[in-house]
Amino acid sequence: MKRLQTYDAPGITVTFDPNVCRHSAVCLRTLPAVFDVGRRRWVAPEAAAVSEVAAAIDACPSGALRYVLKD
Ligand code: SF4
Incomplete structure (x- = not known):
């Protein structure tokens, strides 16, 4: 694992x-x-807008990528 x-x-x-x-x-x-x-x-979340990162992660078909927004 x-x-x-x-x-x-x-x-x-x-x-x-x-x-x-x-x-x-x-x-x-x-x-x-x-x-x-x-x-x-390999993941650099600061390289794009938070909304773009969240949208890309929402498109992950497996659920391997997840996110938590701050504030
Ligand atoms: S399944 Fe893996 S390669 Fe595909 S979008 Fe999700 S994290 Fe990326």
Whole structure:
């Protein structure tokens, strides 16, 4: 069981559960500035508007990506 990953940024905290991901790459295609597996920290929520990050995560078909909005 791989552990849950947490990516914190102003306005939003993103979590990723690698055990659930179906590797559909929807996230990578939707918002490549934020989701980039070429980086060690592959989720960079601060690289786009909070609303864009939330919309991309809402499109994740597996539920591997989730978020909590701050305030
Ligand atoms: S959109 Fe969701 S299921 Fe698809 S690669 Fe990204 S995290 Fe995995």
